[in-house]
Amino acid sequence: MPQEKVDVLVIGSGHSGGMAAKILTEKGIRCVMLNAGPIVDYQKDRETKAAYELPYRGMNMPGRVPHVWQANEFNANVWVDEKEVPYTYPQDKTYNWVRVRLFGGRSLFWACQSYRLSDYEFKARDHEGAGDNWPISLADLAPYYSRVEQIFRVRGQVNGLPQMPDGNFILDDSPWSGAMQRFAAAGKKVGVPLCKARVSVGKDGLASSINLLLPDAMATGKLTTVPNAVVRQITVDKNTGLANGALFVDRHSRREMEVKARVVVLAAGCLESTRLLLNSGLANSSGVLGHYLQDQVYGPGVSCSVPEARDGKSNSRLMGGGGIVPRFRNLDTKAKNFVGGYALTVGGGTGGMDPKNFAEYGPELQKKLDSYYGSGFGIGLMAAVLGRYENHVSIDKTKVDAWGIPVLHIDTKYTDNETNMVRDAVDTGAEIAEAAGFEVLVKNYEPNPPGYSIHELGSCRMGDNKKTSVLNKWNQSHDIKNLFVVDASSFVNGGWQNPTMTIASLSMRASEYMAEQMRQGNI
Amino acid sequence: MARMKRRDFVKALVAVPAAARAMLGGRVATAESAAAVSSPTAAAGTVVVPSMSKAVANFDYRTQMLAASVPDTVAATQGHFFNAQQMATLRRLGDLFQPAANGYPGATQAGTPEFLDFLIGASPAERKTLYLAGLDRLNTEAHKEFGKPFAEVNAEEADKLIRPWLRAWMNDHPPTEPYARFMNLAHAEIRTATMNSEAWSVAATSSGERAPGIGQYWSPIDPDIQIYV
Numbered sequence: 013m014p015q016e017k018v019d020v021l022v023i024g025s026g027h028s029g030g031m032a033a034k035i036l037t038e039k040g041i042r043c044v045m046l047n048a049g050p051i052v053d054y055q056k057d058r059e060t061k062a063a064y065e066l067p068y069r070g071m072n073m074p075g076r077v078p079h080v081w082q083a084n085e086f087n088a089n090v091w092v093d094e095k096e097v098p099y100t101y102p103q104d105k106t107y108n109w110v111r112v113r114l115f116g117g118r119s120l121f122w123a124c125q126s127y128r129l130s131d132y133e134f135k136a137r138d139h140e141g142a143g144d145n146w147p148i149s150l151a152d153l154a155p156y157y158s159r160v161e162q163i164f165r166v167r168g169q170v171n172g173l174p175q176m177p178d179g180n181f182i183l184d185d186s187p188w189s190g191a192m193q194r195f196a197a198a199g200k201k202v203g204v205p206l207c208k209a210r211v212s213v214g215k216d217g218l219a220s221s222i223n224l225l226l227p228d229a230m231a232t233g234k235l236t237t238v239p240n241a242v243v244r245q246i247t248v249d250k251n252t253g254l255a256n257g258a259l260f261v262d263r264h265s266r267r268e269m270e271v272k273a274r275v276v277v278l279a280a281g282c283l284e285s286t287r288l289l290l291n292s293g294l295a296n297s298s299g300v301l302g303h304y305l306q307d308q309v310y311g312p313g314v315s316c317s318v319p320e321a322r323d324g325k326s327n328s329r330l331m332g333g334g335g336i337v338p339r340f341r342n343l344d345t346k347a348k349n350f351v352g353g354y355a356l357t358v359g360g361g362t363g364g365m366d367p368k369n370f371a372e373y374g375p376e377l378q379k380k381l382d383s384y385y386g387s388g389f390g391i392g393l394m395a396a397v398l399g400r401y402e403n404h405v406s407i408d409k410t411k412v413d414a415w416g417i418p419v420l421h422i423d424t425k426y427t428d429n430e431t432n433m434v435r436d437a438v439d440t441g442a443e444i445a446e447a448a449g450f451e452v453l454v455k456n457y458e459p460n461p462p463g464y465s466i467h468e469l470g471s472c473r474m475g476d477n478k479k480t481s482v483l484n485k486w487n488q489s490h491d492i493k494n495l496f497v498v499d500a501s502s503f504v505n506g507g508w509q510n511p512t513m514t515i516a517s518l519s520m521r522a523s524e525y526m527a528e529q530m531r532q533g534n535i
Numbered sequence: 536m537a538r539m540k541r542r543d544f545v546k547a548l549v550a551v552p553a554a555a556r557a558m559l560g561g562r563v564a565t566a567e568s569a570a571a572v573s574s575p576t577a578a579a580g581t582v583v584v585p586s587m588s589k590a591v592a593n594f595d596y597r598t599q600m601l602a603a604s605v606p607d608t609v610a611a612t613q614g615h616f617f618n619a620q621q622m623a624t625l626r627r628l629g630d631l632f633q634p635a636a637n638g639y640p641g642a643t644q645a646g647t648p649e650f651l652d653f654l655i656g657a658s659p660a661e662r663k664t665l666y667l668a669g670l671d672r673l674n675t676e677a678h679k680e681f682g683k684p685f686a687e688v689n690a691e692e693a694d695k696l697i698r699p700w701l702r703a704w705m706n707d708h709p710p711t712e713p714y715a716r717f718m719n720l721a722h723a724e725i726r727t728a729t730m731n732s733e734a735w736s737v738a739a740t741s742s743g744e745r746a747p748g749i750g751q752y753w754s755p756i757d758p759d760i761q762i763y764v
Contacts (some may be wrong), residue, residue, distance in 0.1 A: 374634055454703045
């Protein structure tokens with residue numbers, strides 16, 4: 013019965029779409045899920061190989077996925093091919109858009125770092141007069157965070173820090189290594205806390221939509237999944253102005269298809285959802301659709317060595333393990349030249365060090381690598397980027413993808429605020445490392461291009477004022493009441509935190525609201 | 536219905552287990568799943584193929600995997616991107632950056648200069664220019680300082696030309712000054728190409744150590760089909 017209207021059409025299958033499908037189907041609502049790419053088979057699609065067996069000795073096919081710095085010759089086939097689905101940006105504003113279209117999306121490959129936002133992010137305008145407030149607070153989302161943490165099995169410690177709210181954790185009672193204790197002690201002297209990272213354990217080594225969320229939805233018998241469905245447009249009933257389905261293209265045959273639905277849920281991943289709305293000409297009475305794009309600054313950092321671990325003395329009591337320094341700037345005091353905050357990820361290694369860390373070559377380099385083996389200690393950065401109107405995306409009408417769908421033009425850049433924050437982060441991290449007795453080998457102040465963090469946020473933001481936001485506080489379009497956008501495009505301020513817990517919690521909350529509205533006949 | 540040609544019949548035989556395997560996602564077939572495969576009345580939404588005879592449905596031919604070698608086992612790369620002088624400079628640089636040691640091959644033994652000729656020659660213009668200009672400058676400076684090509688400088692002389700440009704760096708941020716960028720990227724790439732070579736892997740295996748560069752390779756996943764009309 014192809015033309016029968018489904019209850020809810022979910023576009024996208026990552027954590028946000030998977031959560032929507034789980035919640036809705038468990039309430040008896042029939043869902044169809046469209047995903048642009050195929051279903052992955054871990055047994056069939058992967059095999060162990062040596063680099064020399066690959067065409068380019070593991071050194072990447074030149075020119076392939078040039079903006080995916082995470083790509084290598086082993087995993088090149090999992091990323092979206094930029095020739096197939098291109099995007100554009102101004103010549104001086106490189107953007108690294110990192111995409112996965114496999115069923116489950118980027119949830120197949122995320123780093124499992126699991127943090128809640130705090131009211132420093134939800135109420136950023138109130139706190140420091142920058143950015144905008146979300147229409148919700150931590151208290152609104154906390155119950156959903158707890159349920160999401162239970163599903164994802166988040167391992168962590170209770171720290172009692174308002175900037176990194178505690179949650180529903182599997183207790184991490186692993187001891188700190190000696191190097192971590194030294195870093196923690198040195199940081200404490202200057203008011204910089206060190207905490208255990210919070211990590212989704214998931215099941216069987218995976219914390220993806222495909223193993224934590226979609227199986228529950230499938231078990232209800234209410235979910236129909238369709239891979240290889242490239243959606244080109246959300247359709248609208250001319251009489252009511254309501255969304256009534258979507259047009260999509262079969263990825264393989266290019267057959268054009270139409271699906272009808274009572275409610276449409278967009279969960280295609282931040283910028284793909286916004287691209288779809290822009291291409292559909294919908295939900296933009298505010299004029300801010302596509303605007304306030306943000307992410308987090310990655311790339312800067314410090315590479316160190318712990319002298320006591322050199323020359324064969326490295327062991328698991330001294331080295332290894334990692335942690336997070338949650339935001340500590342602009343909480344009770346004010347930084348001199350930036351607003352917002354950053355986190356540091358820190359950790360000690362027990363293996364070989366990166367030869368790039370030494371200005372040596374040949375036998376001298378080998379001596380260094382032998383001596384420093386097992387002594388590495390790294391500091392990385394996750395810095396908040398405020399949502400700014402001028403950082404935006406639009407449709408590039410001069411270019412289409414392999415299915416004839418107009419592509420996205422991304423126009424965004426970092427400002428002095430991010431530059432100043434990076435300098436403070438790298439210098440502070442290096443100072444703590446030196447105070448801990450570590451040797452600082454390299455400092456890098458240069459950020460990776462925007463987008464690199466794979467934490468693109470905003471561009472379809474929520475808010476109470478429909479003149480300055482696209483969605484209401486339930487992830488529901490201000491303009492079209494049966495259209496919901498449940499991925500990270502709804503973010504107002506992303507902070508420094510990895511966004512997955514917030515994405516899944518927002519989707520859970522929006523889906524329960526949606527189900528109730530459907531039950532009441534409001535949509 | 537026309538009689539099935541023999542080659543089509545053979546194709547059909549080969550195709551059946553492949554299709555069944557694809558639908559079962561590589562898992563072991565169960566009676567229930569086998570029924571779904573063979574029954575055109577399977578639940579809506581599942582993939583259905585026409586009915587098959589029992590003999591065909593039970594057909595389970597397994598391809599015997601043949602042992603195969605990479606081309607480097609039997610052949611050398613025929614370079615054509617760098618000119619003779621640039622290639623000689625790169626070979627000397629490879630000997631210095633990654634010499635043979637402790638039973639492991641150096642850049643030369645791993646065929647690294649020839650491999651980089653192929654890799655850089657297949658690269659975007661920016662990378663090509665970086666290498667071409669870098670190798671030419673290195674050779675020019677060798678002539679200027681020591682009156683001979685870089686390919687003929689001794690280790691001490693070479694060190695005077697290389698060391699001032701080496702930097703400690705991290706992540707994806709090599710030096711931005713073009714000549715320093717060339718020197719540091721060439722260093723990193725000569726090391727990687729050597730350590731990722733088959734020759735290095737053989738040496739590691741011989742010494743009972745784990746070869747570097749072993750990973751989980753993802754095949755193309757249900758790649759797009761070509762349209763011919």
